Amino acid sequence: MTGTIQHREDFLANIAQQLGRSPITTLPRPTWQYQPQNRTLKDATRDELLEIFTKQCANIHTNIVISNCAKLSQDLQSVVDHYGGQSVITSKDERFQDYGLSKLMTEKWPQANIQYYEWNSQQPEENIQQAEKANIGLTISEMTLAESGTAILFSSKDQGRSISFLPKKSIILIPKSTIVPRMTQAAQWIREKIKNGEKIPSCINFITGPSNSADIEMILIVGVHGPVQATYLVIEDR
Numbered sequence: 001m002t003g004t005i006q007h008r009e010d011f012l013a014n015i016a017q018q019l020g021r022s023p024i025t026t027l028p029r030p031t032w033q034y035q036p037q038n039r040t041l042k043d044a045t046r047d048e049l050l051e052i053f054t055k056q057c058a059n060i061h062t063n064i065v066i067s068n069c070a071k072l073s074q075d076l077q078s079v080v081d082h083y084g085g086q087s088v089i090t091s092k093d094e095r096f097q098d099y100g101l102s103k104l105m106t107e108k109w110p111q112a113n114i115q116y117y118e119w120n121s122q123q124p125e126e127n128i129q130q131a132e133k134a135n136i137g138l139t140i141s142e143m144t145l146a147e148s149g150t151a152i153l154f155s156s157k158d159q160g161r162s163i164s165f166l167p168k169k170s171i172i173l174i175p176k177s178t179i180v181p182r183m184t185q186a187a188q189w190i191r192e193k194i195k196n197g198e199k200i201p202s203c204i205n206f207i208t209g210p211s212n213s214a215d216i217e218m219i220l221i222v223g224v225h226g227p228v229q230a231t232y233l234v235i236e237d238r
Contacts, residue, residue: 060209139143
């Protein structure tokens with residue numbers, strides 16, 4: 001639904017009159033002389049960004065595994081086993097099939113008594129219940145920020161935010177091609193989508209490792225809510 005603004009012109013005209021000038025309805029976008037946000041890590045290669053990302057993961061208490069398509073299924077299974085298996089909830093995402101993970105999820109996990117649940121837009125209440133009791137939430141990053149070690153997830157009817165918030169542990173697949181220097185590129189990317197008229201999710205999650213807080217005496221506590229452990233599984237490009 002598109003909202004409407006009532007009496008905007010009259011309101012602005014009244015303010016302008018009190019200020020003794022004509023109403024100003026448009027402002028040119030300023031061109032700043034210095035724009036360090038665009039220069040930071042501008043010339044870094046994909047491998048250099050991955051190295052920066054890997055180092056940052058140590059600072060945010062996040063495990064990182066470097067994999068590729070050939071051994072992705074094996075590496076994912078190792079991480080799931082490390083987290084105790086039990087149950088996994090995933091988004092409904094065709095990329096899991098593209099990466100050759102369908103057989104692992106739908107056949108091998110049930111055979112190993114690992115409960116597998118895929119987000120179902122037709123069962124909203126069941127989705128929440130499954131996320132609450134799941135041991136592991138599995139998602140795929142849309143864009144990844146090397147500087148902060150942040151994965152970006154777009155919420156949608158096929159991927160509720162509960163997948164990355166309610167399970168005890170979180171595994172996020174990171175396609176290497178999604179790694180960019182910093183928040184600057186993410187903001188520019190999202191802005192371009194808006195300018196092009198693309199539909200933007202109502203919730204965009206910037207996830208930087210497991211949950212943590214330093215509210216009390218600036219002492220960092222990791223695992224205070226949401227996932228208490230997190231692993232980034234980086235996938236080398238095909």
